[in-house]
Amino acid sequence: MANPYVKLLGAQIRSQLQYRASFFLDLSMATLLSAVDIGALFLLFRVTPALGGFGWREVILMTAISGAGFCMADLAVGEIERLKHYIRTGLLDTVLLRPMSALGQLLVLDFATRRAGRVVQGTLFYLVALTVAPVKWDAARVVYAIVAPINAAVFFSAVFVTLAAIAFWWIESGDIANAFTYGGRDFTAYPSTMFHGWFRGLFAFGLGFAFVAYLPALALLGLSEPIGLPDWARWCSPLVTLVVVLIARATWLAGLRRYGSTGS
């Protein structure tokens, strides 16, 4: 028998295609918006030759890893920010009454197909960046070039889930959560050396954002980390992501437990 999640995902896509006109409009709007994001990077380099000590060919790789990862995460789990809505409408109760994972069901039941356009675009942008950037190709780097955007996607997904789960305690947490996700994405699109002091310490290493795109890009480029991290740290992104995933999982499960005791 077919996997139930795949079946539910198929049903969601069929449902969305019922509204064909708005579906394609959403799809093209999303594509247009991410084109604007890329444009912003080139505008920056018109006024400065380097960002945080890196030229545009290097920064574009960071931006592309971060962007591709973010788009994939947004497609896969972006709608989880609607948790507040799922609680209010009773969808959360409905999924809890079925013999499947609650999170898994919510993700496929509310899958936003229109975000697929951005993933295609983000992937193309990443492929272009890989050819423009001075990558020191070897076998390990080929593997890491494939791993990096997927790793970034998993990292962002975990961040989305963690932030969304905060709504179990604080129903109006949405705006703060948004500030964090978009802030995080913008932070990871640039070299961490662009930032300074406690701010850099907190975001780059405390929250692990340096491991999303900056450090993997340095590994691909064969550059040492100028702040002073050892070279092997550039290859440790998947481990950091694993920690973030475990945190997300624990937060989500604690949130579900809390929902079970408060019902709201």
Next chain:
Amino acid sequence: MIIKTAGLRKDFEVRKKAGRLRRVTETVTAVDGVDLTIERGELLGYIGPNGAGKSTTLKMLTGIMVPSAGEVTVCGLRPVPDRVALARRIGSVFGQRSQLWWDLPLRDSFALLRHVYRVPEAEHTTRLKACRKLLELDEFMDTPVRQLSLGQRMRGEMTAALLHGPQVLFLDEPTIGLDVVSKQAVREFLASLRDKGDTTIVLTTHDLADIEKLCERLIVIDHGRVVHDGSLAALHDRYQMKKQIVVELEEPWAGDQRLDGAALVGVEGLLIRLELDGASVGQVVAQLPAFRDLAVVEPGIEDVITRLYGSDRG
């Protein structure tokens, strides 16, 4: 027994405004020590006024909500820790929410649920066929759920809850807001399910006709406590609901006659209304002057419930 609870309790912390900035936390006890024992195949009416704790009890029985205290087992499982295993054994219909796919034809929801519950094709087909016939789904199987009337949708929800062959069916206000015809269809369907005897049914409802037509056993709760557990007849006895007789006399009522074992409760032209109090209908009739017609009125559940809630609320 298929459902058992002991001392089941649920407290909610509710934060309330007290003054401009201050907030106080109050504890609301929604379910206050409920003991239930339900046997396989029973149809239980779980009734009570708004806010009595009916839905909260059902949420604890189905594993959506953790009890604050007490024991629960449903189908031999603990609902919250064994949520996934329990979900395969129970079905539920919550009146105000839907488990159907809004934008897809009704038929698709059923097909999807087969995958959700991993039901073998043959079993699924047999059950669906039975529901289609009994609930008369055929004419709207291909209609998107969002275009169904509430009554049609509820018939779809019932089917959706039963396609995996649950041992227990939980229904929270399934007839709320339905038109008369759909209510009737839902009731007849539940009656036939009850008569087959394979499915244990727990039904909460406001609709007194549901109770009179369906439930052999009633549990009445109020303020989270069980105030009655027994048959409808036992409820009548306990709250001393008396039979009345309405008599159409030949001559107007004299007004000075005393009757043994009955009390006069109303006079309206030639019609008089008597409430039996210890005497049988025959004994009272023997004392009456000449009359043209006579009707015996059984106490309605409405009266019982009104009295019950009235006496509890003071």
